[in-house]
Amino acid sequence: MSPADTRERLLDAAQRLFVQNGVRATSLRSITTEADANLASVNYYFGSKEIMVQAVFSRWLEPLNKDRLKWLDRVEEEAGDGPLEVEAVLGAFLGPTFHMMRDERARDFPCLFGRLHAESDELTAAIFEQFHDVQVRFIQAFLRALPHLNLPELAWRMHFLIGAMAYTFGAADILKFISKGQCTLSDLEGALKRLIAFSAAGLKAPVPNQGDTTQ
Amino acid sequence: MSPADTRERLLDAAQRLFVQNGVRATSLRSITTEADANLASVNYYFGSKEIMVQAVFSRWLEPLNKDRLKWLDRVEEEAGDGPLEVEAVLGAFLGPTFHMMRDERARDFPCLFGRLHAESDELTAAIFEQFHDVQVRFIQAFLRALPHLNLPELAWRMHFLIGAMAYTFGAADILKFISKGQCTLSDLEGALKRLIAFSAAGLKAPVPNQGDTTQ
DNA sequence: GTCTATAGCATGATAGAC
DNA sequence: GTCTATCATGCTATAGAC
Incomplete structure (x- = not known):
């Protein structure tokens, strides 16, 4: 077993x-x-315990981020010189995490990672460094798919997106609480579709008027 | 001092x-x-330590949730029998948290609460029970403002919304990381406006086609 | 490689003087 | 109400037999 x-x-x-x-x-x-x-x-x-914690995270995070980049490669290739679809970029970013939950041994990793954000440490900082390549590539892709956003506006919206994702996995019990038991994470396809629909609309929304966009 | x-x-x-x-x-x-x-x-x-932890949270959570309900009262009153604006309901839900950060002594509470979600416990469960009234009232208000959603679809979207909010406060350092230092939480009005714009668009988005909406 | 035993330290809680 | 002193427990890490 x-x-x-x-x-x-x-x-x-x-x-x-x-x-x-x-x-x-x-x-x-x-x-x-x-x-x-x-x-x-x-x-x-x-x-030591700390090194083991790093190993627990790296074990799945490394292939997960490679998956994201490969998926994004495919999306960009298919788009060619044409426009890049937000939903497709979101699929490349979010899809691998949901896909991971089909593997029995990796299943609870997304939950674990969703919860990690709250235990930030020197330990956590080291883990987030593994995101450098993913971050650079997806910022470029989102900027291309969303020409009405500049970097600060996109950064805010990516932050909201990551929050929604992390919470989806890390706080699934609260979803159950809100929905009176009607919603669970067990329908992975449905959850992914809903998260993409929600955040695509949020990313596409026009930038509200304001003075300074850099803070 | x-x-x-x-x-x-x-x-x-x-x-x-x-x-x-x-x-x-x-x-x-x-x-x-x-x-x-x-x-x-x-x-x-x-x-005991546990009772003290409860006290730390209740101290601000109780007035915060009262604020939200009072704010929602006003929004509903102004709407009368007319349609309820999503942005106004979002303002009632999110506004008090941002407003709280203007009070020096309460300032870091939203950050603390944002981080709490990951440390879920028997301890946490007791804290979330304080949300019962807020939950009931806001679900009603959102359903009224968003007639194209049923309860399960709304529950998913509220979950995404709460995730974005919790992350905004609990992981502000990651926002800084993504934006290369260009975005911080210090512009509270701007952050609130952006979060409302993002999540209003997400809540309003049409429900994507799918089979079962209850899971 | 696997085990027992234990060092060395930090924790939450409490008893009891003032 | 405030303090010191201390208990019992749990922790990470390591030494050393097998």
Whole structure:
């Protein structure tokens, strides 16, 4: 059932517990117990809790971001010299995360990542550095798809978009609460479609009048 | 400078440290040191750390939610029997939070609350129960302002909206990162206007075709 | 590679003097 | 109300047997 390799079992167990209780609140003891491994194994395989936390995140974040870029490559290729569709760029940005939830072992990673934002640390800062390439490429793509936005306006709207995404995964229980149990994340296609529809409309909205757009 | 009352000083210090380091990671020792009070004072005034955490949140959340309802009363009154404007309902929902940031003592509460979502607990569940009235009233108002949405579709969109809001306050450093330092939360009016424009467009967007809308 | 045992430290809570 | 001192517990990390 679970992989034989202790190192992988530790990562799986840590990920599961991080989702449930947060990174800080999860002890090495609970991880090694859950992984059916020895307390000392974490330090044997990783050297410290912090390095292990990094490993938990990098394990899925790296392929996830590669997926996003590959997907964006395809979208840009198909568009050629023509206009770039916002919905397509959004699909490249959001799709891989939703797709990830079809893989049983990666399933709870989007939830974990959604929750990470609140536990910001020196630790978190290191993780967000992995987004540099994705950030640069998607800013370019969005600017091309949304010629009515300048960089600061786009930055605000990407921020709202990322918030909506992070919250969708990290706070699914609140969705259930709002909808009186009628909405859950289990319909992944529907959720993705809804998030794209919502944020495409938000991104396309005209910029409201104001004085200074740089703050 | 700081209020003379120890109890208040403890709440202020706790709030400040919770924003910086998270609730779980903040020790009673650091709180009492920051508040210039004795280690035993937390247990003297509150009985336990958990009760104090509740107090930190209730202190601002209660007036905040009352503000939202009063603001919504006014919006509904002005609309009379006519149509209800989405932007006005959004103003009632979001405005009080932004307004709160003008009060020096409450300033970092929206950030704290934005970050809370990721530290969900039995503790958090109790806090979210304070939203019952606000939730009921705003769902009604949004349904009236957005007749093309049914409850499940609205619930999804409110979820996206709350995510964007929580992230705006809780992850302002990421906004700075995306915009290469050009965007900050310091222009509150601008931020509120942008968030309303973005989410009004998202809420108004037509519902994309799909089979089942209940999941 | 896996285990036990434990060092060294920080935590929340409390008892009791003032 | 405020303080010191301390308890019991839990934590990360490591040393060293097997």
